[in-house]
Amino acid sequence: MTFLQQSMLWGLLAASIPIIIHLLNRRRHKTVMWAAMQFLLKATRESRGKKKLRHILILTCRALGVAALVTAAARPLVSGLLGWGGGKPDLVVLILDRSASMEATPHSGTVPRRELALERIRDALADLGGTRLVLLDSASGQPQEVPSPDVLNQISTTTATDTTADFSTLASRAAEYLIETPGRAEVWIASDLQKSNWKPDNDRWTSVRAALASLPQPPKLRILSLGGEPSPNQAIRILSSRRAGNELVLDIEITRSEDSTAPLNLPLSSTMNGVRNMTNVTLAGQNFRFRKSLPIPPNQESGYGWLSIPGDGNLRDNAAFFAYGPSRPVKSLLVAPPGEATEYLSIAIAPGGHGGQSVERKDPAQLSRLELEDVAAVFWAAPLPTGQLSESLNRFLVDGGELVFFAPQGESNAEFLGIKWSAITTSEAGKFFILDSWDHEDGLLRDGLDGTPIPADRFKALKRRLPEGEAAVLARWDDGKTFITRRVVDRGTAWFVGSQPDYTWSNLGDADVLLPVVQRAIAEGAERFDAGYLANIGSRAAAPRPGESRTRLDDYGAPVPANEAFEAGIHRFGERTMALNRPAAEDDPEIMTREMLNNTLEGTGFSLFEDSRTTVSASSGPSDIWRGFLVAMLCFLISEALLCLPKRSSQATAEPGTRNPPVKA
Template sequence: MSFLQPLLLWGLLAAAIPIVIHLLNRRRHKTVMWAAMQFLLKATRESRGKKRLRHILILTCRALGVAALATAAARPLLSNVLGWSGGKPDLVVLLLDRSASMEATPKNGTVPRRELALERVKSALADLDGTRLVLIDSASGQPQDVPSPEVLTSISSTAATDTAADLSTLASRAAEFLTETPGRAEVWIASDMQATSWQPQNDRWTSVRAALSSLPEQPKLRVLSLGGEASPNQSIRLLSSRRAGAQLVLDIEITRNDDSSAPVNLPLTATLNGVRSTSNVTLAGQNFRFRKTVPIPPSEDSGYGWLSIPGDGNLRDNAAFFAYGPALPIKSLLVAPPGEAADYLTIASAPGGHHGQTVERLDPAQISRLDLDGVAAIFWAAPLPTGQVAESLVRFLSDGGQVLFFAPLEDSDAAFAAMKWSPITQSEEGKFFILDSWDHDDGLLSDGLDGTPVPADRFKAVKRRLPEGEGTTLARWDDGRPFLSRRVFDRGTAWFISSQPDYTWSNLADADVLLPVSQRLVIEGAKRFDTGYLATIGSRLSQPRPGEGRIRLDDYGAPVPSNEAYEAGIHRFGERTLALNRPAAEDDLELLENNAAKGLFEGLDATFFEDRSTTTRANGSQPLWQAFLIAMLCFLLSEALLCLPKKSAASNAPLPGRPSNA
C-alpha cells in the first residue's frame, strides 16, 4: 500500500487525543475514603471488570476513528505491480525493453510481455494526474515526452522490434536526463530480465550507481520484472550464408524452449526471390543444426530470401533473412617451402571437386610484400612473419581473414600476435604424442552440424613445436601441452597448430584431420566476402551510409514503416542490399537472478515488482480512501452504541403499590 499525500499521515498523531483527554479527566477527581462507601464498592466489585473493558473499547473506537480519518486524507493506494511511496512524483522516466525477446508470451497467455508491461504502466499512472512521463526505449535510446499514458500502446516508440537491449546504457541515459531535469523523479524499468540485456558484469553499472546517487534529489527506482516461464516456442537462426557456384549454402539452427525430448516435425518454408518451397524438419531435443542448399536460378546473379517456421510463442524469432551476390572464386594463399608439407596443403586447401577453390603457393624466402586482394584464407608453414609482411597479415585478419600457422621446420625467434614457437621436441623411442582432448563445440576441430566429430583421436606425432603466448588453447596433447591455439582479431582469427603435414613429423597429412581443418578455414575466410550481404539489427553495419536511403524489400510479417530501422528483413541502402537479422543474444534464455539484479542498484532506493500475469487486465493501483472512511464511520457508530446507558436492575423493579407481572 502507498499514499498520494503521505504528509497527511502526520494526522495519525491525532489518534492519541482521546487517550490524552481520558488521562486528564482521571486526574480531575480525588479519591476520598468513606466508610459507608465500602458497602457500595463491595456491591459493584463483581461488575467492575466489565465496566473497565467497556471503557477501553470506547476509547479504542474513538482513537481508531480518528486514525481512519487521517489515513483516508492521505489517499492510500493498493498497487499490485508498480507503486510509489514518499508522495506523488513530478516525473516518471520509463526505461522500456523493446528487444525481440520481449515479444514472448507468458505460459498460457496470448499477449507479449512488452504489451503487458505497457498496460501495467498505464494502469499505475492512472492516478498520477499532472505527472510528466518520459520514455527511453531500448531501440532508439533517446528520451521522448509522452503526452498521456493512454497513448503508450499506440506510438511507434513502443512497438515491437528485432533489436537487442542494453539496460546499463538506458540507465545511464536516464541519469544524464535527470541531471538536467530537477524535481522529484522516479525511474521505472520494464524488462523480461534476460541476462544478455542486463549484462551484470558491465562496468557501466558502477558509473550508473554513482550518477544516480549524486543527483540533488535521488530518484526512486521501480523494476517491473516480466520474467518467468514462457509459452512453448521454436526459433530459427541463420548461422552462415555463402554462395557455392550455382547454389546457396545455408547453415541453420532451430531451438525450442521446452524440456520435452519428443521429436517435433516442423514445416520449414524457404522463400527465394519470391518463389517458396516447403520441407519438413524433425527437431529432436532442444537444439538442431543442419545445412540446407538452395538452387540459384541461372539468370539471377543476385537475390534475397528468407527461411520461416510457423508462428508460436514469439513471433519475432520465426524468420531468418539472407541475400547473395555474384559468384566469386575462393582463393587461398600457401606460404611454404617446396616439399611434402606444401604438397599436402595444396591438395587440402583446394581439393578436386570443390567448385571455384584455388590456391597459390609462395616461397617464404621470396616474400617482400603480400597481395591479399580476394584472398579468403592463408596457410603459413614457415617461420612467423615480421615487418611489413606481419603488418599486412594484421590488416588481413582485422578485415575478417583467416590464417593457419603450422609449426615451421627451422628454428626462429620471431613472434606474431604475441605468439611464438617453442623449440622442437621429439617423443620417446617407440612412443607417440597423441591428441588427447579438444573442443567439440568451438574451433577448427569442432563437431559437424549433424554432430559428427572430427576423428582427431587418430592423430599421432613424433615431433612437435608448441605454440606459446596469449592464445586460447582449443586442443591438447596427452601431456596437457597445447596442440591448437587461436588469437582472435577484430573480425578474423589466427590459428596455430603444433605440427606439420609431413610424415617425418606426424600423420597430419592424412585426410582425417587435415582436410576438414583446411576446408573449415577456407569457408570461414570466404564468409568475409558474403558478410557484405548480412548484418545484425542495431549494429553499425545495419545503418545507412551518408547519402543513402532505406527501402524495405521483403513482405514478411507486417512491417511498420515508421519502425523499419528496428525490424529484421531485407533492406536496400542505395545500391547495397542487406539481410538484417536479430542479434544472436536474443535467443539466449538465461534470466538474471533476483539477487544479481538487486546488486546492480546497491545503495539506491530500488523496488522490484514481479508480474506473472498473462492478461492485459488492469491490476494497477486501486484507491482505498473510501474504505477508510467507511471504517471511520463503523468505529464511531460502535463508540456511540457502547456509550448508551445500560438498564439497571432498579429500573426493572415494580413501583410501590403496583403489582408485579410475575
C-alpha cells in the same frame, strides 16, 4: 501505495490526540493511601491486568480510527507497480524494452509481453493526474515526451522491433535526463529481464548507480517483469551464408524453448527471389543445426530471400533473411617451404571437387610483402612473421580474414599477437603425444552441424611445439599441454596449431582431421566477402552510409514504415542489398535472477513487481481504496464503543423472580 492528496497525511499526527488526553487525565488524580482501601485493592488485584489490557485496546481503537479517517482523506491508490510507498511523482521516466524477446507471449496467453507492459503502465498512470511521462525506448534510445498515457500503444516508438536492448546505457541516459529535470521523479523499467540485455557484469553499472545516487533527489526505481513462463516457441537463425558456384549454402540453426527430447516435425518454408518451397525438418532436441543448399537460378547474379517456420510463442523469431551477390572464387595463401607438409596442406586447401577454390604457395625465404585483398585464409607453416609481414597480417585479421599457423620446422624467437612457439619436444621411444580433449562446440575441431564429431582421437604425434602466450585454448594433449589456441582480432581469427602435417611429426596429414580443419578456416574467411550482405539490426553495418537512403524490399510479416530501421528484413541502401536479422543474443533464454538484480542495482532501493497475468483487463490498474479506510474507521469506533460498555453486575444477570438466600448468623 501512493496518495493523490499527499499533504493530508500530515493529519496522521492527530492520531496522537487520544494518547495525549489519556496521559493528561492520569495527571489529574492524586493517590492517597488509607487503611480501609487496602482491603478493596487486595480484592480487585486479580482483575487489574484485564482492566489494563481493556484500556489499552480502547486507546488503540481510538488512535487507529483517527488514522484511518486521515488516510481516507488522502485518497490512497494501490497497484503492484506503484508499490506501497511514496506519493505522486512529478515525472516518470519509462524505460521500455522493445527487444525481439519482448514479443514472446506468456504461457496460456495471447498478448505479447510488450503489449502487456504498455497496458499495465497506462493503467498505473491513469489516476496520477499532472504527472509527466517521458519514454526512453530500447531501440532509439532517445527520450520522448508522451502527452498522455492513453497514447502509449499508438505511437511508433512503442511498437515491436527485432533489436536488442542495453539497459546499462538506457539507465545512464535516464540519469542524464534527470540532471536537468527538477522535481520528484521515478524511473520505471518494463522488461522481460533477459540477461543478455541487462549484462549484469558490465562495468558501466557502477557509474549508473553513482549517477542515480548523485542526483539532488534520487529517483525511485521500479522494475516491471511480465507474464511468467513463456509459451512454447521455436526460433530459426542463419549462422552463415555463402555462395558456392550456382548454389547458396546456408548454415541454419533451429532452437525450441521446451526442455524435451521428443522429436518435433517442423515445416520449413524457403522463399528465394519470389519463389517459395516447403520442406520438413525434425528436431530431436532443443537445438538442431543443419546445412541447406538453395539453387541459384541462371542469369541471376544477385538476389535475396528468407526462411520461415510457423507462428508460435514469439512471432519475431520465426524468420531469417539472406542475400547474395555475384559468384567469386575462393583464394587461399600458403606460406611454407617445399616439403611433405606443404603438399598435404595444398591438397587440403584446394581438393578435387571443391570448385572455385585455389591456393597460392609462397616460399617464406623469398617473401617480402603480402597482397591479401582477395584472400579468404592464410596458412602459415614457417617461423612467425615480423616487421611489414606482421603488419599486413594484422590488417588482414581486422578485415575478417582467417590465419592458421602450424608449428614450423626451424627455430625462431619471433612473436605474433603475443604468441610464440616453444622448442620442439619429442615423445619417448615407442610412445606418442595423444590428443586428449578438445572443444566439441567451438573451434576448428568442433562437431559437424549434424552432431558428428571429428575423429580427433586418432590424432597422435612424435614431435610437437607448444603455442605460448595469452590465448583461448581449444584443444589439449593428454598431459594437459596446449595443442590449439585462438586469438580473435576484430573480425578475424588467428589459430596456432602445435604440429604440422608431416609424418615425421604426426599423422595430421590424414584427411579425416586436416581436411575439415582447413576447410572450416577457409569457409569462415570467405564470409568476409559475403558479410557485405548480412548484418544484425542495430549494428553499424545495418545503418545507411552517408548519402544513402533506406528501402525495404521484402514483404514478410507486416512492415511498419516508421519502424523499418528496427525491423529485420531485406533492405537496400543505395546500390547495396543487405539482409538484416535480429541479434543472436535475443535467442538466449537466460533470465536475470533476484540475486543478479540485487548485485546489479545495489544501493538503488529498487522495487521489483512480477506480474504473472497473461491478459489485458480493465481492472489491472491502480485501485482507489479510500472507502476501505472509512469502513476500517467505523470498525475501530464500534470496537471502541463496545469496549467502553460497563460490565453488568452478578445481581443484574440473575434470573427474574429469584431471591438471594438468607445468611445465617
